Amino acid sequence: MLGTVLQLLLNGLAVGCIYGLVALGFVLIYKATELVNFAQGDLMMLGAFTCYMFTVWYGIGYWPAFALSVAIIGLFGAALDRIILRRVIGQPQFAAVMLTIGLGAMFRSFASMAWGSEIYTLPTPFSAQQSLVAGVSVSHEYLSIIAGTVILCAVLYAFFTHTKLGVAMQAASQNQLAAYYMGIPVKLVFSLIWAISAGVAAIAGVLLAPVSLIDTNLGFIGLKAFAAAVLGGFGSIPGALAGGLTIGLIELFSGAYLPEGFKDVAAYVVLLIVLVLRPQGMFGTVGRKRV
Amino acid sequence: MANAILSVTNLETSYGPILAIRGVSFTVAEGSIVTILGANGAGKTTILKTVSGVMDPQKGTVDFAGREIQRMDPDRIMRLGLSHVPEGREVFPFLTVKDNLNMGAFIRRDTEGIARDLEMVYGYFPVLKERADQRAGQLSGGEQQMLAISRALMSRPKMMLLDEPSLGLSPKLVRDIFEIILRINRERGVSVLLVEQNANMALKTADYGYVLEVGRVVMEDSCARLLEKDDIKEFYLGMKSTSIRGTRRWKKKKTWR
Numbered sequence A: 001m002l003g004t005v006l007q008l009l010l011n012g013l014a015v016g017c018i019y020g021l022v023a024l025g026f027v028l029i030y031k032a033t034e035l036v037n038f039a040q041g042d043l044m045m046l047g048a049f050t051c052y053m054f055t056v057w058y059g060i061g062y063w064p065a066f067a068l069s070v071a072i073i074g075l076f077g078a079a080l081d082r083i084i085l086r087r088v089i090g091q092p093q094f095a096a097v098m099l100t101i102g103l104g105a106m107f108r109s110f111a112s113m114a115w116g117s118e119i120y121t122l123p124t125p126f127s128a129q130q131s132l133v134a135g136v137s138v139s140h141e142y143l144s145i146i147a148g149t150v151i152l153c154a155v156l157y158a159f160f161t162h163t164k165l166g167v168a169m170q171a172a173s174q175n176q177l178a179a180y181y182m183g184i185p186v187k188l189v190f191s192l193i194w195a196i197s198a199g200v201a202a203i204a205g206v207l208l209a210p211v212s213l214i215d216t217n218l219g220f221i222g223l224k225a226f227a228a229a230v231l232g233g234f235g236s237i238p239g240a241l242a243g244g245l246t247i248g249l250i251e252l253f254s255g256a257y258l259p260e261g262f263k264d265v266a267a268y269v270v271l272l273i274v275l276v277l278r279p280q281g282m283f284g285t286v287g288r289k290r291v
Numbered sequence B: 001m002a003n004a005i006l007s008v009t010n011l012e013t014s015y016g017p018i019l020a021i022r023g024v025s026f027t028v029a030e031g032s033i034v035t036i037l038g039a040n041g042a043g044k045t046t047i048l049k050t051v052s053g054v055m056d057p058q059k060g061t062v063d064f065a066g067r068e069i070q071r072m073d074p075d076r077i078m079r080l081g082l083s084h085v086p087e088g089r090e091v092f093p094f095l096t097v098k099d100n101l102n103m104g105a106f107i108r109r110d111t112e113g114i115a116r117d118l119e120m121v122y123g124y125f126p127v128l129k130e131r132a133d134q135r136a137g138q139l140s141g142g143e144q145q146m147l148a149i150s151r152a153l154m155s156r157p158k159m160m161l162l163d164e165p166s167l168g169l170s171p172k173l174v175r176d177i178f179e180i181i182l183r184i185n186r187e188r189g190v191s192v193l194l195v196e197q198n199a200n201m202a203l204k205t206a207d208y209g210y211v212l213e214v215g216r217v218v219m220e221d222s223c224a225r226l227l228e229k230d231d232i233k234e235f236y237l238g239m240k241s242t243s244i245r246g247t248r249r250w251k252k253k254k255t256w257r
């Protein structure tokens, strides 16, 4: 009994980490450009496929493939900003929303053209390995997700608070005009934020791949991650992570203990309740930021 | 006049179809403080934004330290040594006071010089040192103004543009801020272009002044002489209440043209 609960807790946290990472990408881009990137989940999918391609088709090994795919998707994110999305900033929100939804659809059809519509499994150094912790068998694949998320968050936190470029990214997100007055190259900074968001999505995809399967619809996880971002009070980074973990845990536990069918809606029910009680989300602040 | 560090010639700037600046010319001598006075909507902020590159002019030239800078990007202009303290402070609300100041030095690489300048601005405004680790959004309006001025100083500018530094401050704080502006100018040789509603303080602090009316310069002179003029006394110094000032001045305006 206790064993099952611990198992669910671990798996729920792992899935929640993935939601949290994708949600973090939503929030970073939104804070900087006030634009919601609905293609975030599909960037994650591209990351997983790219890593699979390098690992299995080209056989370059898991870790180099991991690094390479994150770099490629990160660059791709920056290019998206440079070439396409920068142009719709300042236009009505609907334009940007439609554009990113359309981009997501294009990424999915690109993926099926490039990699086919089969379902792949990504082999990793920790595939099919388990440890026995306190009588519970713990799969290394799930552990790797949690460890990867913790490390990534620590690195991002250090970068955003302790490096000049990181602080400048915060500054440009908080007050674009003042950032120009400081001589901060705001447009370049926004492209870098896109690169980070896309790179984080790719990391999430690669971490998720071993426990899920890779197919072109992997990106629909983005919808739950979006719910996580809203739950955390869209605009708060700790909120995005907390929202992700909450939704991951709710999903796993409701899948195990509630009747069939609740698993997929439980997250949205909780979102609904939280938004009714606390419209600004768990971590949101009342009142909008100015710019 | 001595060497001009900034000279603006026949500047015209518009917001869409609305022409806000209609052919303005002025100069700022190196090392001096120049003020631009004018009622609400006269176009003072627009002039500063055009000079610092946030807005592009339709016509005219802006010369800074021997280079034409009109239509340059704002970050390039600031790298040339022109630092803008915008109307309404525009601090980074969720960064600490110290990080705000460090962002002022974003374009610099000399860590030691930055540390020394940090101590210098803490010397001008000790309250900023006490609040160094607090978020800037939690400062009072006056403290945010001190922060905005200090942040602009952190880039080691040759010249500062100050847009209504006294806005919303108590009389005591206004005097303090102007005294520091004077000290910054005298001690560090920073030229200053000062835009103000508080004509009394501005004319006592600055060396030379321009009066702006609906996008045009209608009067210019040394501040000592401007303080003696009847028009100035009546419309900028005599009346403390802003609400009647606008209408009264409107009637008299024609005599100035």
Ligand SMILES: Nc1ncnc2c1ncn2[C@@H]1O[C@H](COP(=O)(O)OP(=O)(O)OP(=O)(O)O)[C@@H](O)[C@H]1O
Pocket: B015, B018, B020, B038, B039, B040, B041, B042, B043, B044, B045, B046, B047, B087, B197
């Ligand atoms: N964003 C804008 N869009 C359209 N018109 C504007 C805009 N900003 C200012 N204006 C107009 O341009 C003119 C000059 O405005 P500006 O802000 O330069 O005045 P100001 O002298 O700084 O006034 P204040 O003392 O109130 O700050 C005004 O008539 C104003 O209505």
Ligand SMILES: [Mg+2]
Pocket: B044, B045, B046, B087, B163
């Ligand atoms: Mg103004």
